[in-house]
Amino acid sequence: xxxxxxxxxxxxxxxxxxxxxxxxxxxxxxxxxxxxxxxxxxxxxxxxxxxxxxxxxxxxxxxxxxxxxxxxxxxxxxxxxxxxxxxxxxxxxxxxxxxxxxxxxxxxxxxxxxxxxxxxxxxxxxxxxxxxxxxxxxxxxxxxxxxxxxxxxxxxxxxxxxxxxxxxxxxxxxxxxxxxxxxxxxxxxxxxxxxxxxxxxxxxxx
Numbered sequence: 399x400x401x402x403x404x405x406x407x408x409x410x411x412x413x414x415x416x417x418x419x420x421x422x423x424x425x426x427x428x429x430x431x432x433x434x435x436x437x438x439x440x441x442x443x444x445x446x447x448x449x450x451x452x453x454x455x456x457x458x459x460x461x462x463x464x465x466x467x468x469x470x471x472x473x474x475x476x477x478x479x480x481x482x483x484x485x486x487x488x489x490x491x492x493x494x495x496x497x498x499x500x501x502x503x504x505x506x507x508x509x510x511x512x513x514x515x516x517x518x519x520x521x522x523x524x525x526x527x528x529x530x531x532x533x534x535x536x537x538x539x540x541x542x543x544x545x546x547x548x549x550x551x552x553x554x555x556x557x558x559x560x561x562x563x564x565x566x567x568x569x570x571x572x573x574x575x576x577x578x579x580x581x582x583x584x585x586x587x588x589x590x591x592x593x594x595x596x597x598x599x600x601x602x603x604x
Contacts (some may be wrong), residue, residue: 400441400556403481403508410558415447415475424474425453429464430485432456433499434507434559435478436464440592441555461495463594483508488515496595497522503561503593529600531572532586534579536601541580543588547571551589564593 401410415421421442425435432453439449451467452474460466483506490498498513501521505511547567554563568589571582590597 399445400438401558402438402476403558405481413476416473419446420448420450421476422450422452422469422472422474423476423478424472425451425467426477426479427482428485429456429458429462429487430502430507431479431482432459432464433462433502434482435467436594437503437507437555437559437561437592438476438478439465440594441552441559444552444592458495462499463496463596481508484510486512488513488518490518493518493522494525497525500525500595503595504565506562507559525595526600528568528595528597532583532597533600533603535583535586536598538579538583541578541584543584544571544577544581547577547585548588552592555592561593564589 399412401412403409404411413421421438423435423438423442425431435451435453439451442449450469451465452469452472453467454470455466485502487498497518498521501513501517502511504521547570551564551567554560554567557563568586571577571585574582577585586597
């Protein structure tokens with residue numbers, strides 16, 4: 399189960415909910431806080447919890463793949479804002495907006511970040527590279543996903559949303575010849591439901 403940093407205890411604590419099977423996530427702050435809230439909802443969905451977002455819309459959030467909140471006010475089980483690191487973003491004009499999401503996921507949410515234009519351009523190029531790779535795997539016969547790689551990636555997310563740890567796992571999946579291309583494709587689809595990077599964006603378009 400997902401554990402998040404608790405500013406009062408100084409430790410990562412397992413989230414608790416007022417209602418069994420339902421987790422309400424409230425966010426205060428800017429785009430980065432909403433991105434974290436969106437990620438928590440996606441992880442909760444993976445764990446078959448009903449995830450409810452509680453926040454006001456912030457301009458630009460949809461461009462980063464943040465799904466709209468179900469509520470704009472109300473009680474919550476998880477409050478995001480105070481523990482999220484400071485974030486400064488250069489202009490992403492001309493780049494895929496999800497490159498900003500990737501650049502932020504490559505850094506832990508509690509760290510302060512200053513993303514320069516070069517950082518965003520590198521993320522944009524990496525996003526295109528991943529999409530091309532995934533589109534290539536999609537041409538192979540379908541195979542069951544790799545539960546081992548999914549478990550490893552989800553374990554990182556459950557550990558205080560350690561998103562930077564997911565990407566080495568994905569790179570190892572890429573180089574693992576024991577996993578057929580069709581299985582790599584299904585594995586990435588499963589993980590991208592959490593990451594929200596539209597890694598299948600070039601499937602059938604190359």
